Amino acid sequence: MKSGPDIARVAALVGDPARANMLTALLDGQALTASELAQEGGVTVQTASSHLGKLLQARLVGVRKQGRHRYYDLGGRDVAHMLEALMGVAAGAGPTRVRPGPKEPALRKARVCYDHLAGDLGVQLYEGIRRLKLLAKDGEAIALTRKGRRFCTDFAIDLADLERLRRPLCRECLDWSARRSHLAGSLGSAFLARFYDLGWAKRVPSSRVVAFSSTGEKAFLDRFAA
Amino acid sequence: MKSGPDIARVAALVGDPARANMLTALLDGQALTASELAQEGGVTVQTASSHLGKLLQARLVGVRKQGRHRYYDLGGRDVAHMLEALMGVAAGAGPTRVRPGPKEPALRKARVCYDHLAGDLGVQLYEGIRRLKLLAKDGEAIALTRKGRRFCTDFAIDLADLERLRRPLCRECLDWSARRSHLAGSLGSAFLARFYDLGWAKRVPSSRVVAFSSTGEKAFLDRFAA
């Protein structure tokens, strides 16, 4: 009966609206201060502090002290993955369907998932580079082909840098809106950073939306969704 | 702020211990009656009924009436996936670490995940058939190679049968214990069924453990983990 990990404990933590909002706010990978998270959660700082204490104890978030601020970030990639999985279920569940707010279509199109691109464009990116044979499945891991490595160099992504990290280079991540995979891992992260650098896209403040400029989107589609 | 699906609602549902236990009991894909689920959850039937009503409304479970019984099963594959993701986080979280009960190692080695094989042996199966080039990634979906199709026929798996279903043939599923992918989809399901048929393994009653006989395990490793 009591087999496997204690799933109810962590689910209950995410089950509180205030905490859920905080976690979702952290889902883009950037760290936020306790007061900012209180704002995101729609509660006072005292309440938020209590919540953060619990999340911290369960390792769902981490902290870095910096001066008189305390920066909280997500506990890890598996936490992000779990949250996205929850969204996948929540999206198609309940009689109280999520009413598609004004931001919804934008989120569906392109958003940040921890530190890489998700949404329609994220899926297009992944499928594009698969179609161009820049990536190949080799056994368990996805790996860059020779052609892929050349492409990255051309695209000003320093592979040597990425490979020094202990983090896997390529990884699939399931998209809750598109229900398809997109590219995660350090390479996914590097791609997104490059899009920012090139001025193709930028983050919309205080949301997970990634806004592509019209020229940026054209360039993006040109490269990857040919 | 209020962007994306209502994650707290579903998390709160899973957050109750009784409901969590019920869901975990359903994770192996077989349907259970309301009374059986009450037992699994450690509550009376009235309480269980209340819980099941909520889970049903949120589509986390489904029902089939059959005579005077009501068979509940998991709402879908995405629900199963979410639960596994939660386990992944719960496994490595909290100061109250899960104490590895007697069943734990067995669960880690081989268990049922909805309807296919998970755990170490599940991962070995997947990696084995990848290594043998029976599967290939083609764009977005994983597909059987010609060699793979021949293998299945030899292994007495009726592909034509499987392909009539609307369900995808091959699919990856992330393992919470091994943190690697294993094979899901109707093919994953067919493989497991075949292992039962061959007498290589059988289910341990009222648990998710899949017990391989010693000869069965040898045959399994011979084929897939060569």
Added chain:
DNA sequence: TAGACGCTTCGATTATCATCGAGGTATGAA
């Protein structure tokens, strides 16, 4: 040193929800 700021801890209040007894409604058996 004083004061402002960011955050946490403590304590009291309140609302939510799981729980189960009692009673009600289908289904199946005798």
Added chain:
DNA sequence: TTCATACCTCGATGATAATCGAAGCGTCTA
């Protein structure tokens, strides 16, 4: 019909936990 089973609904009870005011503790600025 009558009884038993499987399940659900209703209502009362109780425990848990979210919430915020007040107060305390570091840290930065002047």
